[in-house]
Amino acid sequence: MGSRISRRGCRVAVRRLRYAESYVRARLFGTDGITMSPLNHTAIVLGVTGGIAAFKSASVASLLVQAGSRVDVVMTESAQRFIQPLTFSAITHTPVHTNAFAPWTDEHSGHVSLARNADLLIVAPATAAAIARLALGLADDLLGLIALSTEAPIIVAPAMEDRMFNHPSVRDHLVTLAERGVIVVGPDHGRLASGAIGDGRMASPEAIVEAAATQLRRSSQLHGRKVVVTAGGTQEPLDPVRYIGNRSSGMMGYALAAAAMSAGATVTLISGPTTLRPPCGAEFVEVTTAVEMHREVERATFGADILIMAAAVADFRPETRSERKLKKQVDQEFMDVRLVRNPDILASIDRPDLLKIGFAAETEDLLANAKRKLEAKHLAIIVANDAELTIGASSSTATILTSEGDVTALPPMTKSSLAAKVIDVATTMLNRADRRP
Ligand SMILES: Cc1cc2nc3c(=O)[nH]c(=O)nc-3n(C[C@H](O)[C@H](O)[C@H](O)COP(=O)(O)O)c2cc1C
Incomplete structure (x- = not known):
């Protein structure tokens, strides 16, 4: 059957087109x-x-x-x-x-x-x-x-x-x-x-x-603002060739740095080892361990407006790092590695003028855990997503929670689109905070 548009259909279509055109014109002009x-x-x-x-x-x-x-x-x-x-x-x-x-x-x-x-x-x-x-x-x-x-x-x-x-x-x-x-x-x-x-x-x-x-x-959204973003996973060395790490690709943090750059911000990207190219124009700081990342975040957040912790930072590190490559002994069945706590970067940096954004990649009780983290670490925004589906993937299905009580469940989208959304929410909150007496 061939496609036919009835006269009435045509009129409705034309009216819709006119409406769409005037809507776009109002937005543009x-x-x-x-x-x-x-x-x-x-x-x-x-x-x-x-x-x-x-x-x-x-x-x-x-x-x-x-x-x-x-x-x-x-x-x-x-x-x-x-x-x-x-x-x-x-x-x-x-x-x-x-x-x-x-x-x-x-x-x-x-x-x-x-x-x-x-x-x-x-x-x-x-x-x-x-x-x-x-x-x-x-x-x-x-x-x-x-x-x-x-x-x-x-x-x-x-x-x-x-x-x-x-x-x-x-x-x-x-x-x-x-x-x-x-x-x-x-x-x-x-x-x-x-x-x-x-x-x-x-x-x-x-x-x-x-x-x-x-x-x-x-x-021009973030013109004159300084944004610090962390990305990638940290690597905690056991010996000169082995480390404890995670599967973070760094994609989310790099997308956030790019989105903050296109919003006009001055950006510092502090990254664990990844295979990604940093966005042109961002100050780029490469780190390996959580302790190094902590030190660099403390330095970079001086005078910053926003800190976005998208890095997957190891909670623990081996207590000692062997100077030589560890060798297995004949008949050795087990190996004990004692781990010590790494600094909690997001919680430890607490300046009243710094808008902090965290990520909760969880495998269970996602929203409850995210809300707890938002409050405990005094965050303005937390982006909650399923750890197994998100880490290493190019897209994400996330929920954005804010300290003002907003909860926005987003449809699946690329990490670049999610990054733009996060930057939009952060800008709105920053502008609102500026207007407060
Ligand atoms: C009639 C005609 C129509 C074409 N339409 C397209 C098109 O729509 N998209 C496209 O990628 N290439 C199209 N091409 C091929 C491009 O013109 C061709 O690849 C050209 O080298 C592109 O050059 P440019 O990218 O420097 O403008 C068309 C070619 C012809 C002859």
Whole structure:
């Protein structure tokens, strides 16, 4: 049976679309007009790459301009086969950049000034080729040069046929970008250029511009604040080659450090051994044991606003560390290792002006244990999750409890999304505390 939309259905759909449009417009431009928008007076670089959805980027440019942004459009060679630069310059009233080797002047030094002046880089549509180039850090065109040179947050809106989008190579590159803090918007499920229905349709221009507004609002959330994050598991040595450790991957702490960075904070990341890359721009301190981590947290939290303890710190350490590799004796059946208590870092650091956030990874009585920990350690926030499901995994199903009595059970989400939520809650609490007399 073919799909048919009745006239009534059409009218309802159009009304819904108008409602959605006015809702998005109110969020982007504010009900009081343009000045309310976080996009007002911002500089956005809009990278347009060579996919069919390039024509929709004209709407992205137009919405950004209407919201008060200055938009510099950068087009790849392929993009210019799909849409003319003239369209964008007419919308943005700014020359379109198509050549990495255009002459430099006092006012314009190519990718360097575009990267430096940008508050945000949006790549929409992002082709499979562009996603690969961004993930690999290729600098062989103007867009790649800007992406490598800018400190601004980056949003990519993938657009391609679903077979391409589902290819492991594209997926892996998107994961790499997301791990580096790049915001991936869409793609949507729907009708593709080929006529097939599937994943790969570029997110709507409204959704892309709303993501831009959200990011810019977020970029200033923690401006001027200092955030200390711990991550990974500690290793407690038995001898020069053996240690007692745990399965923590560090992913949650690294995601929190990245989220705090994109919220505009100055971040110190104190990490046990992991295989992860620290986010660019964070002060990075590597430690091995709980005692070392304690010392570094004490140092770093001086003058800090937020401490987030996402590290899995060993509660006990071997009482002695053998200088030589321990050898088993002939006929030895048992080995006794006496453990001593490690410092409780979160409990021991108690400054009235420091907002403390802890994690409760438990295997039983999750919420009751989390609440007990929240109170005992004078935390503002505790993130409770199932230890077995969370440790080492890339996603998490968590509940956020606050000292103000809020309990928010979150659906399953990536650790990056959970990190952004935790930072949002912390910002709200910090701002509320500031307003108190
Ligand atoms: C008609 C046509 C449509 C295309 N649409 C897409 C697309 O939607 N997404 C995509 O990733 N590549 C698409 N491609 C392939 C890209 O244009 C090609 O990979 C190009 O090298 C991308 O260059 P760029 O990333 O530098 O812009 C399309 C190619 C053609 C000929």
